[in-house]
Amino acid sequence: MKTTLLHKILCYVALILFALIWIAPVATAFDKSMAINGWKNYQYILTYQKINYFQVVGNSMIVAVSSAVIVGLITTLGGYAFSKLHFHGQKAIYLMILACLAVPVASVTMPLFVTIKAFHLIDTHLGLIIPLVAFNAPMMLMMIKNYFDGIPNELLESAQIDGASSFCAYRNIMLPLSGPILANVLVLTFIYTWNDYLIPLLVVRTDPKYTVTLAAQYFMSTVFQSPTDVARIYAAMLLLSTPSIIIYLFSQKYLQTGITAGAIKG
């Protein structure tokens, strides 16, 4: 076809143009963070006294990994029951949980804060993990249940004849088959909880419990006047986003299919 070459060139021009726009902010941040003092700015942030970088990343890691694992566990269990078992109120309870899909945490901030406080979870990791799990689980449950609906019942029926309990069927049949969707759920929950700002804002009170998002806010709100300050803030932002970018690069396939699965099927 005669248009092929021109068409290809036009496609690449568009792709590169948009890529430049999307790279520019991060590239500028990196460029400016190195402009004065170079790597010393990174050293400065890494050895900063008030906000310990490694502790902050550690906190976010504990919260995001725990949330992802708990969400994975309770949604596969729940998804299995809603998809393959039979009980009274099944549809009603499922819809009740799904109705929470779009509930913004921000709309219930004060009651949520009071609830977390009532459980004595203020300024604890658990105080972050439990609400994050609660608010992320409905969407993940929907993904898992849709996926389980696609697994033929015959597979489970044969297990039933063999006398396997429903938990055995869950552990030996459903879990091994849920590999791809479980990976989506784990990665998606990890990224969403790692990036959450509002719940840490409500729960965290002291510096040692700061998460990555709160640390970013802290560095951003420090007074910046001199180019050195700017370089250091840029360095802080890049350092704080490095862990999630690395995880993204290794798991982007799951994140992308996860976002699609979470949105497209009902």
Added chain:
Amino acid sequence: MLHRKTDKVAYLYILPITLLSLVFIYYCIGFTLYSSFTDWNGMSPEMNFVGWANYVKLFHDKTFFTAVKNNLIFFAGTVFVQALVGFVLAVILKEKLPGTNLFKTIYFMPIAMATSVITGIFRILLNPTTGDINQFFRAIGWNALAKSWLGDPKLSLFSVICVNIFQWMGFSMIIYYAALMALPEDVYESAKLEGAGFWRTMVSLTFPMVRNTTDLLIILGIVGSLKTFDIVKLLTNGGPGRSSTVLNTYLYEKAFTNFAAGEAATIGICILIIAMLMSVAQIKLGESRR
């Protein structure tokens, strides 16, 4: 169904997720509804019933309507640009030219970066005097474009929307991309045979075929707009004045700065009603698809 009889053990499996929804979502929604009829300050246990007073006050509150308007502008601006750019990029990515995966990785990356980090970078980039964006405009001689992006009430919401598009465009792109990959190839073959070019195919064939996806992105755009909090709080804190205040930042301000948790709850109820309707719309849209 697999079993004719009831599986009692099923209740055990759904217990954790049901309990969490009840305690942390439904209880909080109920609490919000209840407190919206009281003069609760959010701190003391004292709550006096005041009837519809908070709602009456809310519907006479100019700031509330400014916030509603800003949420609508935020929704419209974000969804329109994101869907347009996302769709075009998805169509190009579908061509599967060599190296397109790298581009996909780039466009999608801001989603893996926390909003607080992205706003941190953009706060400096958008600084009127030292910001790199204005320095760039001055360097190429477009001084008139070197604006006070976050400090000018006419521009603040626009800037917030732009940063939001930067972060979430990859989301629209990837959803369109998935929808495009699911389209039957033979339709394209016949379009090609009839001599339809790339752009013509895109406008009159592809776009109508992903109509459902566009509807979905509109619903998710409304939901996203209702969830909008951190990007506004961290970029402009709703200012200058009320120029970029959205429902959630106004609610937060009422609850945690003005100690008017009862009044804040009325805003929460308004958000929740729309959010629940959107959940239903999303579920219905998913069902019609199958």
